[in-house]
Amino acid sequence: MTEPELSAGVLELSAGVVEYEDTGGDGPVLVLLHGVAMDGSLWRHVVADLRAGHRCIVPTLPLGGHRRPMRPDADLSVLGVARLVAEFLEALDLTDVTLVMNDWGGAQALVADGRDQRIGKLVITSCEAFDNFPPGLPGNNLHTSARLPGGLRTAFTLLRLKPMRRLPMTWGRMTRRPVPGEVMDGWFRPLWTSKEIRRDLRKYVLGVPPKDELLRWAEALRTLDRPAPVAWAAEDRAMPPEHGRRPAELLPRRGEAPATT
Template sequence: MGISSALGPAREVRLSAGRVRYHETGSGTPVVFVHGLLVNADLWREVVPALAAAGHRCLAPDWPLGAHSIPLPDADLTPTGLADLIAEFLDVLDLTEVTIVANDTGGALTQLLMTRRPERIARVVLAAVDCYEVFPPAPFAAVMPAAGFPGVLRAALASMRWRPIRQSRLGFGWVVKHPLPQEIMDSYLLPARRSAAIRADLRRFAVGVDNRDTLAAAEKFGSVEIPVLVVWPTEDKLFPMELAHRLVHDLPRATLKTVEDSYTLLPEDRPELLAELIVEFTRLHAAP
């Protein structure tokens, strides 16, 4: 198990809640990636090289969402707490003119970030994300609170040792159209299976998920001046296209691009196209 070398060398930054591991490669205007639940920086392994080649400094952290390697037992892992953690990451590394690229749960955190702490952000890409009432999406709405019961999360993760379950709708079947490599599934699933501290972080986040946070963020969308690219799979199983149209309608500077042959995890199913769309968007909205 390990993070792809395509993301650049591993580094650590010390934040008020503890250490966060991230990978960095390239130079130029910064792009910071925000992944979702039970994945890590490996999600971006086939997106980052194209962005680095296009002149971007790419920073891919392992956010404490269940596939991270450094526990954060003292962190506020509510959605708003995590949004503030991302803001602190930008502050401590003194990143400016940042493009945030978010997917899945990471998109909900990014909506909180851009409505709470937008000062360092120049552009945002929301690629198939939780938003509005859909946080979490329906298949997981009953499962997330159950994570708080003793043994439930450990048992669920233990079942993922079997490849057919990993690829089923009990595993990654809802979010990826094309099968994941075994080593990538290991990268995503083994940290929480092996570490009680990582499971504890995951549990704390899962039980705190509430769409009141995304609905509150949406109430502030009208004042968001940041250009936003909304990228949405036409075949998404979790997030209907209606959500993408609502985002574009409510965010004053948002545009929509649709993608075929993909489910929610666009960086897995269509990484080359996603990278192309991001580069096009950053060039269109480059700083003068």
């Protein structure tokens, strides 16, 4: 069987230009979403494994790893990015999509806002959940940096130093093994070089709603009537395993018991 080529695309959406990669093909559609200060390369190994039998689409969300700044007036709050994901699915006319979330926790916002009609299956892996936005010690550190003038520029400049990336307050609690340096360089380069990209990330980090609104969104997962398996990393300290068990209990069609890896 010939493996589909991975092609790059761009979409002009309401917030700005969103880049994405698409394997094409006639297989079931997977849309793979990444988290803050990352890009679609997070999924490079998954795409390599699944592309022969699936159409894999990987957008670069405006969460700091994107290369094209969004419009100055773009809504890049948690809800705003969730709406952008829904707009992305609509622009590509995708239906019955398997939407896979990792790190970014917009699933609860998508469902609560009624933007989940194009989703056939929702796969939730270790991510922001309930009121853990941004998640854990790294998230708290990022939020503090975003509130300070020049804070994000300073924080990410320090991440040019490889040892800084393994600290508990940065990426040290996010992975069991170090992410290859060249991959992280690609994630951070837009934040190193563009004040507009830092502006976009600041909007997201400071655009988290109050705790009661986040919990209301989480409760809305009870209304999702499609399969929604949950998989969580057992050793994750930024996004604790308890946050994997709780959505699995909320989701009426979770498809299987929550898994830990």
